[in-house]
Amino acid sequence: MDELTGILVDLFLLFAAARLAGEIFLRLRQPAIVGEVLAGVLIGPHALGLVGVPEGELIHLLGDKQAAEATLDIVFDVVAGLGVIILLFYVGLETRLDDLAQVWRRASAVGVLGILFPFAFGFAFIWATGHSNLESAFVATALVATSVGITARVLSEMGAIRSQEARIILGAAVLDDILSLLLLAVVKGFAGDDLDASEVGFTALAAIVFVAFAALVGTRVVRRYSIHFERLRLRNAPLLVAIGVMLGFSALAGVVGLAAIVGAFLAGMMLAEAEERYNLEQQALPLYELLVPFFFVITGARVEIDAFTDLEVLGIALAVTSLAILGKVLGGSMAMLGAGRSSALLVGVGMVPRGEVGLVAASIGAGIGAISSDIFSVVVFMSIATTLIAPPLLQMLLRGRYPQPRQEPTVLEGGGLPDL
Amino acid sequence: MDELTGILVDLFLLFAAARLAGEIFLRLRQPAIVGEVLAGVLIGPHALGLVGVPEGELIHLLGDKQAAEATLDIVFDVVAGLGVIILLFYVGLETRLDDLAQVWRRASAVGVLGILFPFAFGFAFIWATGHSNLESAFVATALVATSVGITARVLSEMGAIRSQEARIILGAAVLDDILSLLLLAVVKGFAGDDLDASEVGFTALAAIVFVAFAALVGTRVVRRYSIHFERLRLRNAPLLVAIGVMLGFSALAGVVGLAAIVGAFLAGMMLAEAEERYNLEQQALPLYELLVPFFFVITGARVEIDAFTDLEVLGIALAVTSLAILGKVLGGSMAMLGAGRSSALLVGVGMVPRGEVGLVAASIGAGIGAISSDIFSVVVFMSIATTLIAPPLLQMLLRGRYPQPRQEPTVLEGGGLPDL
Numbered sequence: 073m074d075e076l077t078g079i080l081v082d083l084f085l086l087f088a089a090a091r092l093a094g095e096i097f098l099r100l101r102q103p104a105i106v107g108e109v110l111a112g113v114l115i116g117p118h119a120l121g122l123v124g125v126p127e128g129e130l131i132h133l134l135g136d137k138q139a140a141e142a143t144l145d146i147v148f149d150v151v152a153g154l155g156v157i158i159l160l161f162y163v164g165l166e167t168r169l170d171d172l173a174q175v176w177r178r179a180s181a182v183g184v185l186g187i188l189f190p191f192a193f194g195f196a197f198i199w200a201t202g203h204s205n206l207e208s209a210f211v212a213t214a215l216v217a218t219s220v221g222i223t224a225r226v227l228s229e230m231g232a233i234r235s236q237e238a239r240i241i242l243g244a245a246v247l248d249d250i251l252s253l254l255l256l257a258v259v260k261g262f263a264g265d266d267l268d269a270s271e272v273g274f275t276a277l278a279a280i281v282f283v284a285f286a287a288l289v290g291t292r293v294v295r296r297y298s299i300h301f302e303r304l305r306l307r308n309a310p311l312l313v314a315i316g317v318m319l320g321f322s323a324l325a326g327v328v329g330l331a332a333i334v335g336a337f338l339a340g341m342m343l344a345e346a347e348e349r350y351n352l353e354q355q356a357l358p359l360y361e362l363l364v365p366f367f368f369v370i371t372g373a374r375v376e377i378d379a380f381t382d383l384e385v386l387g388i389a390l391a392v393t394s395l396a397i398l399g400k401v402l403g404g405s406m407a408m409l410g411a412g413r414s415s416a417l418l419v420g421v422g423m424v425p426r427g428e429v430g431l432v433a434a435s436i437g438a439g440i441g442a443i444s445s446d447i448f449s450v451v452v453f454m455s456i457a458t459t460l461i462a463p464p465l466l467q468m469l470l471r472g473r474y475p476q477p478r479q480e481p482t483v484l485e486g487g488g489l490p491d492l
Numbered sequence: 493m494d495e496l497t498g499i500l501v502d503l504f505l506l507f508a509a510a511r512l513a514g515e516i517f518l519r520l521r522q523p524a525i526v527g528e529v530l531a532g533v534l535i536g537p538h539a540l541g542l543v544g545v546p547e548g549e550l551i552h553l554l555g556d557k558q559a560a561e562a563t564l565d566i567v568f569d570v571v572a573g574l575g576v577i578i579l580l581f582y583v584g585l586e587t588r589l590d591d592l593a594q595v596w597r598r599a600s601a602v603g604v605l606g607i608l609f610p611f612a613f614g615f616a617f618i619w620a621t622g623h624s625n626l627e628s629a630f631v632a633t634a635l636v637a638t639s640v641g642i643t644a645r646v647l648s649e650m651g652a653i654r655s656q657e658a659r660i661i662l663g664a665a666v667l668d669d670i671l672s673l674l675l676l677a678v679v680k681g682f683a684g685d686d687l688d689a690s691e692v693g694f695t696a697l698a699a700i701v702f703v704a705f706a707a708l709v710g711t712r713v714v715r716r717y718s719i720h721f722e723r724l725r726l727r728n729a730p731l732l733v734a735i736g737v738m739l740g741f742s743a744l745a746g747v748v749g750l751a752a753i754v755g756a757f758l759a760g761m762m763l764a765e766a767e768e769r770y771n772l773e774q775q776a777l778p779l780y781e782l783l784v785p786f787f788f789v790i791t792g793a794r795v796e797i798d799a800f801t802d803l804e805v806l807g808i809a810l811a812v813t814s815l816a817i818l819g820k821v822l823g824g825s826m827a828m829l830g831a832g833r834s835s836a837l838l839v840g841v842g843m844v845p846r847g848e849v850g851l852v853a854a855s856i857g858a859g860i861g862a863i864s865s866d867i868f869s870v871v872v873f874m875s876i877a878t879t880l881i882a883p884p885l886l887q888m889l890l891r892g893r894y895p896q897p898r899q900e901p902t903v904l905e906g907g908g909l910p911d912l
Binding site for chain 2: 074079084088099147149153306316319320356357
């Protein structure tokens with residue numbers, strides 16, 4: 073069996089397991105994504121080992137098992153990365169700049185308080201358990217960033233993606249991403265004893281210019297010039313332009329140091345201005361169907377269950393996870409004072425998932441030797457646990473408010489996010 | 493810039509360059525794919541080097557530039573592989589088993605003669621230029637397999653994918669793939685002095701069982717049970733089932749030793765039975781738009797231009813390419829005796845592209861040290877050259893027969909292959 077065949081087998085198993093588990097969870101009236109993540113855990117290399125175990129060919133080629141695993145990992149990274157990029161692109165397509173502008177005060181408050189609380193809680197706890205300032209700072213940084221993909225998908229599944237709360241969460245998440253990027257630069261600077269203020273400043277400036285350009289200039293350019301998309305000779309030119317913009321802005325976000333999904337979201341928001349003309353959401357639907365589940369099932373496959381047999385590590389992990397949840401719920405609710413208790417809770421809980429974003433801080437900390445492997449496992453646990461706990465909580469909070477049934481028509485229809 | 497960002501930048505550049513070149517070539521009334529392949533050559537690592545050059549991060553991680561290149565290569569392999577899988581899946585969706593059954597005599601003749609001629613020509617020429625029997629046999633084997641993706645796309649671009657000639661070409665290409673697989677097993681056996689007749693027999697049996705199962709059982713299962721697809725709770729369940737079947741059969745084809753695209757074609761042919769009910773072609777269109785151009789632009793990026801500065805190598809490469817073309821045109825035309833000269837030429841030329849299939853034989857030969865690096869370069873040249881020369885020839889042959897204009901409506905419409 074050659075290398076590409078091995079990867080195809082893995083992709084098929086991941087896709088089939090994700091969809092099967094999604095179907096089962098829908099029948100149990102649970103969010104499909106929880107099923108997808110758990111399916112990934114089950115068939116992943118740390119449990120049944122049906123996927124993600126390198127085949128013979130590449131090991132032979134490189135003479136190095138570690139390199140083979142890295143190679144397989146990067147394929148999964150790319151597939152999962154494309155999945156979450158398309159997810160956030162879709163969320164962007166549902167978001168008009170005007171809608172975000174209406175909620176920017178609330179969103180800023182949620183973003184800022186949702187960073188302060190988890191950072192303070194995380195730092196204090198890790199420091200109190202006898203770890204260094206630096207280690208505490210890395211863990212605290214890992215607690216701040218919101219991974220908005222999970223929340224966005226649950227909100228869509230429940231028909232709430234156009235609600236005001238959803239907009240606040242999206243706005244706050246973009247802000248969170250920028251602020252946590254800066255925080256990470258500062259912490260990294262302290263670690264190396266070479267905190268370079270001009271570098272931090274440059275990073276901040278690049279990120280802000282990028283977001284402002286996409287939001288202000290990009291939307292106007294699309295609004296004014298999107299009518300010309302159809303003058304291209306290529307068939308389905310508007311869709312092609314949309315895909316190109318999505319890939320380009322995702323890459324560009326990475327280049328300026330932001331998460332690729334921020335670029336994807338902004339690309340979607342720009343193209344929302346051409347949505348009425350070209351119905352891009354409906355056109356791009358199969359991309360969503362093919363790629364998005366890979367993000368969730370691969371996230372599950374990454375969970376190293378056996379890291380938590382050490383009870384002390386497990387204890388710290390549970391405590392950090394609780395603080396991570398508490399910090400976002402407190403920060404988010406406080407910022408929503410006066411908006412009603414159920415809205416406040418919804419926004420707070422919506423900010424809880426850390427997903428892959430928290431892992432980046434931990435990886436950097438581990439890469440430069442600033443955090444131990446135990447603490448690394450703790451952060452991984454926290455990222456996964458906050459990701460898994462948010463969907464059922466959100467579903468509980470939303471159930472009374474948006475009572476439409478989950479099952480939607482099989483055929484395509486304009487409007488509404490697909491299979492979310 | 494982290495690793496994933498580097499890959500996203502590459503994917504964006506590949507996508508944008510492919511689509512831009514496609515647009516330019518369409519305006520020049522040339523096939524879009526030629527533009528896509530040439531765009532890949534231009535921006536690839538062997539010319540401008542805009543893509544495919546490993547970024548720092550991974551080299552750092554693995555401490556090995558070669559490993560980093562292998563990693564990047566496999567990402568491109570997967571993306572290009574998914575592209576050509578979707579292309580052949582689409583071609584399958586346009587093909588009913590009944591249609592293939594009507595042409596099976598012609599297709600078998602084209603398949604068999606289209607293998608005999610190129611093999612004989614290739615073997616004789618390489619042997620006559622002073623190479624060993626084994627080296628001659630590997631080159632000859634590399635000349636036999638048809639890579640039907642290019643031809644299928646040109647036929648579709650020209651509106652001829654449902655013609656009888658197209659069906660003959662498709663049937664012959666599936667047969668070619670099976671026969672060349674067996675031929676390769678035999679040649680490989682001779683190389684190792686351990687020709688295992690039972691292994692060759694087993695490979696043959698597995699391949700034939702797989703194809704027969706998909707064609708005979710699979711089509712019936714889909715015809716009878718596809719009505720139940722819509723009883724699943726997942727939204728767009730028919731499309732999801734189709735994607736799953738496509739990935740599964742592609743992987744399975746690889747497992748039994750066939751090219752993944754044979755599995756993708758068979759999956760499409762099975763689901764063609766449910767096409768009228770679910771309009772899968774239209775639903776899966778964006779997958780096509782996103783992924784198919786990657787196959788062509790990445791094929792271009794793989795061309796090592798500088799390998800042909802040695803005039804002797806270049807001379808052999810040109811001779812082998814000529815024989816590769818002549819062999820298929822002669823074999824194909826002869827099998828089409830009595831069907832009219834233009835049909836015979838069309839089928840013969842349609843079988844010319846070797847694409848990636850010929851490269852597999854060469855890679856195996858090089859891997860076991862049976863062919864020199866010069867001869868390897870010759871085979872690569874032949875694969876690319878036959879791939880590039882087929883589209884304009886086909887376009888010339890088709891122009892009089894299917895005179896509809898190239899520009900098609902921008903919005904989706906049922907029927908007809910997308911952007912082909």
